[in-house]
Amino acid sequence: VIVTFIDRIDNIHKHNKYLMLLLEYIRYRIPEFIHYILPVAALATTLLSLGLLTKFNEITAMKACGISLYRITLPVVLMAVLVSFLSFYLQENILPNSNKKVEEIWDKINDVPPRSYSYLDRRWVLSKEKNRIYHYNYFDREKSVFSQLSIYDFDPSTWSFQRRIYSERGYLSEGHLSLANCWYRDFVNGRPTKFEKSEKMDLSVVEDRSYFMKERKVPEQMSYRELGQYIEELEERDFDTVRFKVDLNYKVSFPLASLIMTLLGIPFAFSMGKRGTLVGIGLSIVIAMIYWGGIGIFKSLGYLNYLDAFLAAWGPNLIFGLIGLYLLFTLRT
Template sequence: MALAKGDREMSLAELREMVRRLQARGKGRVDWGRYEVEYHKKFAIPFACVVFGLLGLGLSLGSKKEARSAAFGLSILVIFVYYVLIRLGEQAGDTGLLSPFLSMWGANILLGAIALVLLYLNHREAAFDPLDPSHYAILLTKRYAIVPGVRRRPAPALRSVPRRGARPVVVVRIPRMRLPLPGILDRYVARSWAGHFLLVLAAFWSLFVLVNFMDLFDEIQTNHIKGVTVFRYYAFFSPGILHLLTPVGVLVAVLITYGVMSRRNEITALKAGGISVYRAAGPVMALGAAVCLAMFGASEYVLPPMSREATRYLNMIKGRPVQASSVESHRWVLGSDGRLYNYDYLGPEGARRRDRITLYGLSIYDVDSQRWQLRDVLYVASAAWNGMSYDVERGWRRAFGDRASFHELSRARTREIEPPSYFGQEERAADTLRFRELQAHIASLEALGVDVIPLRVQLHHKLAYPFVCVVMTLLGIPFSFVVARRG
């Protein structure tokens, strides 16, 4: 028995035949739209190579030499925007909100129009720089500043004021307090480093979000997630992404800054003027230390609440059960049968292997939803998944109502607990806790007899990872001169 092909497995002729057949039956665009969208998609994405070529040419034809490298970084953002438009257009075309042609070709039309405008401006203005916003302001000024037939009124002349007799003036001289402000060299190097750092960080962030969005797109469509939920997820997830990518951005920014200065012989000019390389590296070292302190502050006060919110929205996108947790990671999960699960900690092996998890301090509450009464409570100190069931240790069980009972459990095996996939989680404890909170969390888990070595590693990671920015700065300075000599 042959399996039915999906719209992505069909050829062009099969797609056209399917659209014609559904239209002949009187079906609406909602029914045959996805086949028409897939038909146009097979042409629109290959044609994007032409659009990207024109757009890249328009962005690279700048009057400054730095425009080419900046355009390369901007191209990553262009790719991100294109694929987001393609994905949103595909969803709008499948649901009938847009015509199939416009949903697939809209991104090409928009970016192609921008490319043609940039090429026209480069042809019209010899000194036009597409990456300099001031050039667009100059063009608008030339276009609207002079209007034929309109003359400006001359400014009213100032009436002369009769001079009065000279009066004695007492001048008190107060010595100025001169603060050690950054000099011209410091500001020049810092401005160049900051520009490259922000550009690299934005490019890496765009790639990270693009890959992550493509990975979640099918689940977003399957679970009918609203766009505002996706936007909030990436808004809360972005600080964690930037925290992860910042050391790499620092290294690349140092390589570019001093590499460009060396290629322009600016380092040679500084040496000729009596300024050493160590003095020229001072601004970047100070900026690296400032970024290091900012990263530690962010990991303490920004990342923990942001990570908790990002995990909450990620559970919505993936269709997972509702999870509620306090700052110390005591979790509440609603089971598929209506029971409530509460556990203190999910074993470290659970973050690495989903088929081998251990739940510590697990309590299961069976509530009668009709009368809102507690029917049964099961507590175990640990529940370890062995592949088919859970091995529970040191617990008890109490039943309420007409058949009230109580008995203790020393060691047993049960299948009434939800499988490991139900307790799947994407976060690490260190991402949602501050340094002091993580220390207290480790102490509480040690009292339960849990292996806390992975958490201690994460505790030291909170201190060590921000310092990587200083290390990357020290590594980048000598390597930047090698990059300049060898290209």
């Protein structure tokens, strides 16, 4: 929070904005901070709590009573599972809205025009077949009526402009678009060849009403389900979805990071517990830095399509999880 405040305060001064706007920006970023700090907190808590028990021989006393290390660590693992569920809940129910709000406030601080996500604000829509662009002033969702509709037809293989159609009103029905008070102009090799006005014109379309009502968001502002549906839509239109598939898998893998860090921290806590609290804190920082570095590397390789989307998102978890399980099962219980 402090680092963010120091980093962003220059923008407040540069654009002559009120300090309260920055405080509101930070307030909406707190859920994101919590989401990303949970794995580090789980690791540090595991190292410190079990390390202190080891340092003061509490673990030795439990083992003398016949309690195995696995039984001792079971509550810690269960707490890590709960933390993972909390992380997933934050990601699915809170972060999409808070991230959108953060972006809106940041644009306001920097005097950037607000970005459009709602169908009420969008004016340009690419057709499913990628050979037509719709531009309109307003779309009435109840009556399925366009106001001041322009349609641009082009050849998707060469991007050559073929026709422009304009209509004061466009009435959308299933597989059909009726235009009123319209005109059209044909183009050949980029030059106009024909112009004609008409009281009425009918077009065949594959888009339905729901297609023009969808919100467009970035992955950070979508839940797992929304992003999955968005990927399906893009694939139907033959768009590249590599980055989105990596982000989709990451939405499941990252919440489990708290559990992975706990499994990794348990054996280190028992083996290094008597070396002091500072050692535990330092070790948790080192492990967290390596883990975050691994996430960045694997995601970058996934974005570049050098790694499968699943492996790009789950690679660090698999590596650290297997190391943690190996160290855990080789402990003397």
